Amino acid sequence: MAQTAVPPVEAYLALVRRRRLMGAILLALFVVALWSGFQTVNARSAGGFWSGLPQILDFPRNLVLEAWERRDRMPGHMARAVPALIETINIAAVATLAGALMGMGLALLSTRGLAPWPGGVALFRRVMDVLRAVPEIVIALILIFVLGGGPVPAMIAIALHTAGALGKLFSEVAEAADLRPVEGLASTGANWGQRMALAVMPQVAPNWLSYGLLRFEINIRASAILGFVGAGGIGYELRNAMTFGQGRFDVAAAIFLVLFLTIVVVDQLSDRLRRRLTHGAAA
Amino acid sequence: MTALSAAAGADLEGRVLRGFRRRRLVALSVPVLLLLYLAYVFVAFDVMGLSQRARLDNAAILVRDSWSHKVHVTQDLRNAAVSVSIEGNRRSTYREGAWPGWVRPLPDGGTLVELPDGHAVTFAADGAIRFAIPDWGVLEARVVEGEVVTNLPDPPPSWANASPSRLAVTLPAGRLTVTAGRAEVFRYFPGWEMFFFHIDSPYHGRPAAEILWGGRIDPARPNLAGAWRDFWTNPIWRHADVAWAIWETVLMAFLGTVGAAAVALPLAFAAARGVNPLGPVRFLVRRVFDFVRGVDALIWTIALSRAFGPGPLTGTLAILVTDSGTFGKLFSEALENMDRKQVEGVASTGASPAMQWRWGVIPQVFPVLASQVLYLFESNVRSSTIIGAIVGGGIGLLLTQAIQTQGDWEKVTYYIVLIVVMVFALDAASGWLRARIIHGAPDRAARPRRPAA
Numbered sequence: 001m002a003q004t005a006v007p008p009v010e011a012y013l014a015l016v017r018r019r020r021l022m023g024a025i026l027l028a029l030f031v032v033a034l035w036s037g038f039q040t041v042n043a044r045s046a047g048g049f050w051s052g053l054p055q056i057l058d059f060p061r062n063l064v065l066e067a068w069e070r071r072d073r074m075p076g077h078m079a080r081a082v083p084a085l086i087e088t089i090n091i092a093a094v095a096t097l098a099g100a101l102m103g104m105g106l107a108l109l110s111t112r113g114l115a116p117w118p119g120g121v122a123l124f125r126r127v128m129d130v131l132r133a134v135p136e137i138v139i140a141l142i143l144i145f146v147l148g149g150g151p152v153p154a155m156i157a158i159a160l161h162t163a164g165a166l167g168k169l170f171s172e173v174a175e176a177a178d179l180r181p182v183e184g185l186a187s188t189g190a191n192w193g194q195r196m197a198l199a200v201m202p203q204v205a206p207n208w209l210s211y212g213l214l215r216f217e218i219n220i221r222a223s224a225i226l227g228f229v230g231a232g233g234i235g236y237e238l239r240n241a242m243t244f245g246q247g248r249f250d251v252a253a254a255i256f257l258v259l260f261l262t263i264v265v266v267d268q269l270s271d272r273l274r275r276r277l278t279h280g281a282a283a
Numbered sequence: 284m285t286a287l288s289a290a291a292g293a294d295l296e297g298r299v300l301r302g303f304r305r306r307r308l309v310a311l312s313v314p315v316l317l318l319l320y321l322a323y324v325f326v327a328f329d330v331m332g333l334s335q336r337a338r339l340d341n342a343a344i345l346v347r348d349s350w351s352h353k354v355h356v357t358q359d360l361r362n363a364a365v366s367v368s369i370e371g372n373r374r375s376t377y378r379e380g381a382w383p384g385w386v387r388p389l390p391d392g393g394t395l396v397e398l399p400d401g402h403a404v405t406f407a408a409d410g411a412i413r414f415a416i417p418d419w420g421v422l423e424a425r426v427v428e429g430e431v432v433t434n435l436p437d438p439p440p441s442w443a444n445a446s447p448s449r450l451a452v453t454l455p456a457g458r459l460t461v462t463a464g465r466a467e468v469f470r471y472f473p474g475w476e477m478f479f480f481h482i483d484s485p486y487h488g489r490p491a492a493e494i495l496w497g498g499r500i501d502p503a504r505p506n507l508a509g510a511w512r513d514f515w516t517n518p519i520w521r522h523a524d525v526a527w528a529i530w531e532t533v534l535m536a537f538l539g540t541v542g543a544a545a546v547a548l549p550l551a552f553a554a555a556r557g558v559n560p561l562g563p564v565r566f567l568v569r570r571v572f573d574f575v576r577g578v579d580a581l582i583w584t585i586a587l588s589r590a591f592g593p594g595p596l597t598g599t600l601a602i603l604v605t606d607s608g609t610f611g612k613l614f615s616e617a618l619e620n621m622d623r624k625q626v627e628g629v630a631s632t633g634a635s636p637a638m639q640w641r642w643g644v645i646p647q648v649f650p651v652l653a654s655q656v657l658y659l660f661e662s663n664v665r666s667s668t669i670i671g672a673i674v675g676g677g678i679g680l681l682l683t684q685a686i687q688t689q690g691d692w693e694k695v696t697y698y699i700v701l702i703v704v705m706v707f708a709l710d711a712a713s714g715w716l717r718a719r720i721i722h723g724a725p726d727r728a729a730r731p732r733r734p735a736a
Contacts (some may be wrong), residue, residue, distance in 0.1 A: 045594025052591035059589035133706035135668045141686040148336040225581045264577045
């Protein structure tokens with residue numbers, strides 16, 4: 001009682017001061033880390049940040065100027081990019097479908113309460129972690145070595161990554177599912193597959209579909225990038241247009257435009273669909 | 284009364300049954316449509332042709348190379364000189380007299396190469412090459428007037444392939460090839476060759492205990508310092524460069540994410556309803572966010588690499604630009620969803636607008652924003668590997684180079700392992716930090732609507 005003479009207000013203010021000091025030190029360290037990191041990256045690059053900054057608009061300007069100069073050819077270029085675009089979308093769609101199927105399996109196997117072998121839950125989670133951690137480009141390039149170029153390596157690579165990413169999200173949804181229907185079905189003698197299909201799926205389907213659509217958006221972008229490293233589709237066409245001599249900027253501009261429009265349209269469509277799925281049909 | 288309800292019941296029954304039929308039709312048509320689509324893709328992707336184009340021998344090389352290496356024992360048949368080298372690389376040849384124990388010079392001038400399970404190859408002094416195969420016998424080959432002559436029966440066993448120009452024997456214990464110019468034995472060993480020390484280093488092939496506790500191996504240096512230096516500057520594996528590349532990849536993701544957050548924060552205030560009263564400005568800023576997100580990271584990467592050249596700077600800026608759109612959207616949504624009551628509560632104490640911000644707004648939105656930044660950071664560590672492969676920076680560059688040489692599969696395996704470890708470590712670190720920052724705020728609510736890529 002008699003030993004602590006410090007009034008509570010003083011103690012509180014001292015605490016606040018200490019916390020503020022800690023906050024300021026952390027912030028200063030953070031800024032120093034940012035600055036030195038920026039310096040390192042800048043030094044390691046061929047062009048400097050400050051010398052590149054004024055040129056940042058050169059490329060877009062050239063692109064737009066050249067495209068404008070040959071604007072009569074733009075519709076033709078855009079039409080010629082459509083088959084490659086369809087290939088890119090097909091890669092993304094099949095990869096999303098296959099990945100979602102694998103993800104469903106992995107999710108059910110790694111959700112506590114639903115897994116047929118509870119001992120395997122940790123194992124299947126690690127499998128999903130590894131699938132997520134390996135970037136698509138790694139699997140794609142290795143498969144190109146074995147299978148040759150074309151859309152299939154990209155498709156498999158994206159599907160594997162998707163399986164890991166969706167498996168985790170699916171399993172989070174499935175964890176929240178009501179177990180009573182599962183128990184009800186189990187009491188009638190339903191086997192594991194029937195319990196999952198009839199008791200779990202109806203509960204999780206809207207959320208799973210919504211995540212699947214979101215992944216489809218992401219996969220279109222991924223499949224365009226993989227095309228750029230040699231896996232076919234619109235990314236490959238873009239690379240050809242960019243590296244052809246000085247670069248055929250009008251073709252590149254047409255491909256940019258097609259890709260941009262596709263991404264925006266798919267984003268909008270899937271946004272609307274997802275809203276309907278999660279908030280119920282506007283009935 | 285009863286008649287009426289019976290009629291209504293029949294009507295209801297009809298409607299329910301029709302509803303069932305319709306649903307069944309929909310439920311059936313979805314898989315059918317999916318199957319049709321897959322069939323179309325099967326044709327469009329030319330999956331049938333793929334089975335012909337696939338190189339299963341490449342796959343076999345890849346798998347074996349990724350976990351094992353081979354040592355070549357080569358005899359030049361013109362001058363009978365024997366050399367032992369790792370993977371047949373001239374720069375990693377064993378010095379004369381320092382051969383591994385299973386290659387022995389014989390007293391008569393020949394060379395004995397011991398292989399597992401009692402197999403052995405002898406480069407005899409008289410020019411013959413004898414392969415002792417325990418449950419078959421001794422295969423003898425000679426080069427007579429530029430042609431390879433063997434004692435193989437006709438037809439030869441399935442593990443041998445003989446023609447006048449070339450003999451090839453492939454057994455689990457090892458391989459032997461003989462041509463007019465030279466004879467070569469391959470012995471396989473598990474593990475990556477020279478991962479720790481290059482063959483020229485005095486520490487190569489020494490047990491760890493000897494390096495740690497034994498006497499000085501290289502008299503000029505203490506063991507630990509010398510071993511560390513030789514490991515770090517290993518000219519084949521280049522551990523120092525790889526460590527630097529990993530660091531560069533993380534740095535690209537870190538700078539890109541933090542920079543994007545810094546750019547997006549003020550803009551998010553301008554885009555948030557309830558913060559910025561000017562409708563047209565809000566609309567404009569939102570469309571800018573949509574545009575930046577809509578233009579793909581790939582397009583930004585290409586456009587920026589024209590201005591900033593190859594290197595990690597372009598990768599950083601590509602992440603920065605792409606994600607500032609994402610952050611702008613997420614941040615402005617978080618600002619719109621904040622609770623006004625807390626701000627009003629602070630205002631009721633007579634606080635100035637600045638203090639209302641400090642004590643009413645920031646404590647609410649900071650955990651949400653910070654956790655979104657951390658989520659995108661995790662996702663960006665993965666994407667910066669890919670972007671690095673395009674712009675030429677970080678581990679992505681090393682990886683694509685190693686894959687494109689199509690011979691360094693052990694390095695590819697190593698890099699993949701490093702990438703997985705890097706991603707795991709950073710996920711764990713960021714998860715720990717997120718749990719600390721949003722202590723109290725539920726983790727799920729703060730999650731951005733973009734799943735970790």
